[in-house]
Amino acid sequence: MSTRRSLLALCGAVAVAITALPGTATAAPHYSELRPVLASHTDSAAPHTAFAWTGQDAPLGASKQDDRLHVSRVYLTFDVTGFADAGISAATLHLRETAVADCAKRSIEVWETKTVTADPTWANAPERKRWVADYTNTSLCVGHLSFDVVTVVRDALSRGKSRITLEVKVPRQFERDVTYGRTLDGYYRAALTLRHNRAPSIVDQHRYNGGLACATTAPYPRVNQHFVALEALPADPDPGDQEGSGLTVDFALWPQDDPAARTEQRVQYADTDRVARVQYPAALFADGRAYSWQARVADGVDTSAWSGPCHFTADAVNPPAPAVTSANYPLDESGWAPVGEPGVFTFDGGGDPDVAGFEWTWGQFSVPGCTYGELNRLICADPFTGRNTVRADRPGGTATANLTPPGSGPIRLAVRTVDAAGRRSEPVSFRIYVPGSSPAVSVVGGPPRFDQDVTLKFTPHADVAARTVDFTYQLDGQEQRVVQAGPDGTATVTFRADRENGHRVTVRSRSDNGWTSDEGSWSLDFPKWPGVTSEVYPSDGEPHGGAGVAGTFTFTPPPTWSEVAAYRYSFDWTEPHTEVAAGPDGTATITWAPPAPGWYSLSVYAVRPDGTVSTYDATYSFGVA
Structure with a gap:
């Protein structure tokens, strides 16, 4: 008998495996390899015994052992559950021979049988349903065998079956002829390869x-x-x-x-x-x-x-430009807009049915566009869901809008029509003179000090004081806040002045008719240099004292400093600077007499306990009589 041995046999039961070929995901078509969930062979000489096909080679056809004739068949069961809608286009059963009795003879066939749930015996073989395929090629002595079983797989899946059983045998006329006998590779056993593709x-x-x-x-x-x-x-x-x-x-x-x-x-x-x-x-x-x-x-x-x-x-056509009128705002530059009243504007599409609505801006229009959203799809929003837009009362009709200018002075209002596709007309523009209307901002109490509470008072423009309901203010660019106005139209807010770079507050008043004022603002800056004062020689632009008249100069810490160890000073920037220690309160006082009349400058730096010197110096200028 001609023989080709496989690698070491594997022992133990093998569960169904579904793997793509090769091991990574590939484009259509797709290939999967199934291993049998049940694999066994029978022996006519032991008709009531089932022989599980695990790691050993399996006999097929006739052979003689101990002067007795043994005839064997192989049974394979595959689980095809996962391929019910896979679009099977090919299914091939693969077997490998390890030995043949006669290289010139080969006749093997595959039958579909009733599905088994346990390994069958010779005496209790499953009923055959139909012949499927055969293999008779003898070009290779010991070969790799393949059988087209696609009809079996497709039919099983179409009937909702999860498993198929195949019988591999030598045809009846040769089955007891030992020259047609052979053995099948126990290491490889059998494989069912499926070519499949689900339609997109x-x-x-x-x-x-x-x-x-x-x-x-x-x-x-x-x-x-x-x-x-x-x-x-x-x-x-x-x-x-x-x-x-x-x-x-x-x-x-x-x-x-x-x-x-x-x-x-x-x-x-x-x-x-x-x-x-x-x-x-x-x-x-x-x-x-x-x-x-x-x-x-x-x-x-x-x-x-x-x-x-x-x-x-x-x-493919832009809509026509609109006509614009106002009931209370001059559009011909003939006067000023009233304080405390929103502008009442009427936009007219002139009866052109292409006009779906209007868009306006105080300044320049932005370029309309689309964004990308879920699934990277283009999203072009309804043009009338944006700000500063209004639909016409009918195609080509009119719309009325109450608009409040965002500032004061000559302000440009631009208006254009919008059609259903979002196309815009050429804009029409108007110069409107808007008087100032910003609230006044004042400090309540003494001058602000670093790391202390500061209270500000908002006072509306006199023309709207009686109608002011609240103020919207913003501290240092943070979230906007609203404070209600009191009976006199004013309001106060308090915050801690704890930023070394100072603070900025912006505020607008709102009236009971919805009108919003121009923006008012207030800023607080803390000097980054020490303070300098002198009673004899004040820095007021006038000459004082005289040559040889001594005066005292007091140095105080920079507002944001908590500790000062010393000060370094120089008159008219003569070098080196002279250092004077600070007292327990952080101040220092020097006495100096000018040598002659004229104008002098005193430069002063502050010094921390760790020796660091202020980045900026105080420059104190004064005149001597």
């Missing part, structure tokens, strides 16, 4: 055009000809097709009144976690013409059907 599809609820959801019925959305981006999300149940794979998405677009003018674009390397997108040139679209489009996806093996069509109407 387009997700209907994730189709978009121009940043808007797909419309399948009229009325169709109007889409700006410059933003005709078509998007569709592909889906594929096979993991290997879902990321960076060979998915391609085709888009087809045509005018509804001319289906023959269909044009197609393809997106390569599409993913299932983001929409595929194509952009069509603006010149392709005519104003007011309706267009339809659809998409399909392919994974290299299967191609989905075209999706149902989506529809839109192209918009």
Whole structure:
């Protein structure tokens, strides 16, 4: 007998295994290898014994041992549960021989039997259902055998069966002929390889055009000809097709009144976690013409059907500019706007049905655009969901808006029309003279000191004091806060002055008619240098004292310093600076007599206990009579 031994046999039962070939996810088609959940052989000489096929080689056909004839068959059961909707296109049973009786003879066949739940015996063999395939090629003496069993797998899956059982045997006419006998590799045993692919599809609820959801019925959305981006999300149940794979998405677009003018674009390397997108040139679209489009996806093996069509109407023309009037704000630069009254403006689309509404700004318009959202899809929001917009009461109609200027002085108001596709007209502009109306901000009590509470009083413009209901203020750019006005229209707020760089407060008043004032502000800066005072020689721009008249100069710590050890000073920046120690209260006093009349400058630095010197010096200028 010709023999080829395999590697060391494996012992023990082997559970079903489903693995992709090769070991990483690949694009369609896909391959999986199944190992039998039950594997055994029978022996005519031991008709009531089942022989589990584990690690040892298995006999097949006839052989003689101890002068007795043994005839063996092999039974294999596979679990195909996970492939019910896998799109099986091929299924192959693989076996390997380790020894044959005669290299010139080979006849092996495979039958489907009733599914078994335990290893069968010769006497209790399962009923055969149908012949499946055979193998008679003798080009190799000891060969690798393969059998096409796709019909068995497909039929089982179509009937909802989870397992199949295959019988491997020598045909009846040769089964007792020992020259057709052979052994099968116990290390490899058997494998069932499946080629499969689940068909991809387009997700209907994730189709978009121009940043808007797909419309399948009229009325169709109007889409700006410059933003005709078509998007569709592909889906594929096979993991290997879902990321960076060979998915391609085709888009087809045509005018509804001319289906023959269909044009197609393809997106390569599409993913299932983001929409595929194509952009069509603006010149392709005519104003007011309706267009339809659809998409399909392919994974290299299967191609989905075209999706149902989506529809839109192209918009290629900007709407006309609006007419603007105001009941109380002069638009011809003939006077000032009233304090305390919002401007009442009427915008008019002139009866043009392309005008859906209006947009305004105090200054310059920003460029409208779209954003990217879930699934990386384009989101073009309804233009009237944004700020400073209002819909017309009817197409081409009017709208009234109460507007408060954001500041004072000559302010520019610009207005333009907006159509249903978000296209804008050329703006019309007006210069409006707005009087100042900001609240006054004053300190309650003495001058602010570092790390102490500061109370500010907000006083509204006199023309709106009786109607002021509250103030909106902001401290150092933090979150805006609101404080209610008292009976006299004023309000107070208190905060701790603990920032070395100082503080800034901005505030606006609000009246009972919704009008908001101009912005008022107040700032507090703490000097980063020491203080200097002198009674004999004050720094007031006038000469005092005289030559040889001694005066005292007192140095005080920088407002944000908690400790001062000394001061370094110099008159008229003569070097070196002289150092004087600070007292327990952090101050120091020197006495100095000027040598002659004129103007002098005193430079003073503060010194901490650790020796660091203030970055800035105090420059104290004074005149001597």
